Amino acid sequence: MLKCTLTRDFKNEMKALKRILKGDFRGDELRRYIACKTAAFWGLILLCWTLFPPQNQFSVMTHSFSYLGSWEPIHNPAWWWVFTVAMVLWGVALVPLVFYIHRRFVHVSRWGAAFAAFLLLAGCLGLVLVGVIPSVHGQLVGNQSWAGIHRDAGLLVAIAFCAGIFAHELLLFRDGFTRKRLGTKGYWRFFWPYLVWWAMALTALWFLVRWIFVYEDMKRAAAAAGRQLQGSWTEALHTWYSTPMWETVMICTLYVFLLWFVLVIPNEVRVPAGNGSSGTS
Numbered sequence: 001m002l003k004c005t006l007t008r009d010f011k012n013e014m015k016a017l018k019r020i021l022k023g024d025f026r027g028d029e030l031r032r033y034i035a036c037k038t039a040a041f042w043g044l045i046l047l048c049w050t051l052f053p054p055q056n057q058f059s060v061m062t063h064s065f066s067y068l069g070s071w072e073p074i075h076n077p078a079w080w081w082v083f084t085v086a087m088v089l090w091g092v093a094l095v096p097l098v099f100y101i102h103r104r105f106v107h108v109s110r111w112g113a114a115f116a117a118f119l120l121l122a123g124c125l126g127l128v129l130v131g132v133i134p135s136v137h138g139q140l141v142g143n144q145s146w147a148g149i150h151r152d153a154g155l156l157v158a159i160a161f162c163a164g165i166f167a168h169e170l171l172l173f174r175d176g177f178t179r180k181r182l183g184t185k186g187y188w189r190f191f192w193p194y195l196v197w198w199a200m201a202l203t204a205l206w207f208l209v210r211w212i213f214v215y216e217d218m219k220r221a222a223a224a225a226g227r228q229l230q231g232s233w234t235e236a237l238h239t240w241y242s243t244p245m246w247e248t249v250m251i252c253t254l255y256v257f258l259l260w261f262v263l264v265i266p267n268e269v270r271v272p273a274g275n276g277s278s279g280t281s
């Protein structure tokens with residue numbers, strides 16, 4: 001009797017797991033999933049940061065976020081793999097949430113939702129690649145270096161997620177002006193996560209673009225004084241123009257936006273009667 005009960009419970013748990021992996025969350029499952037995912041990811045990042053060699057003096061003002069996962073002696077030679085685990089976890093654990101988003105937005109536009117989901121999944125792939133291919137010197141494949149491929153993976157993350165976020169914004173505008181299937185509780189709930197996202201993204205862009213002109217002025221002043229500046233990256237460190245600082249800010253903003261966005265998407269989607277849908281996705 002006990003064996004049958006355990007077997008039945010195990011089967012039910014496996015069915016629930018398969019359902020969640022497909023983005024079909026029920027009840028409080030979504031919030032619990034997000035809470036566990038957040039605790040695991042940021043717990044690993046905090047652990048990796050704590051274990052970073054003190055003599056290497058990690059700082060968001062001077063060190064790229066990826067340096068937590070670099071095994072080079074000047075970075076994190078002993079505990080770099082913790083960062084790898086964290087990034088792979090982030091990328092893989094996001095996939096069910098992308099499916100969850102798609103299950104809602106498909107009622108706005110089937111092709112639009114598929115394309116937007118594809119962009120977010122490409123971003124998830126980029127996160128995994130950032131984790132498994134550290135930013136270190138040396139050749140990985142042919143003329144491709146570890147650091148070069150890592151940089152390309154980072155660009156994939158930035159481009160794919162930015163495009164995916166914008167694509168979903170366009171779908172929201174379309175829905176708001178047409179069938180209003182996602183507006184069962186109003187559209188203002190989407191305004192706030194997008195406000196935070198665009199405010200931080202545009203602020204980061206403004207400082208990084210402005211630094212180009214500031215650095216040119218610094219070079220002219222240094223040349224007139226007979227001094228020589230270090231590279232643009234180095235001169236910007238410890239200032240509001242620091243690239244590592246804005247990289248970390250945008251990573252945190254991306255994380256917050258994606259989870260906030262998922263949480264404000266309504267569980268119920270308004271679907272007209274007679275099209276074969278029940279009204280709840």
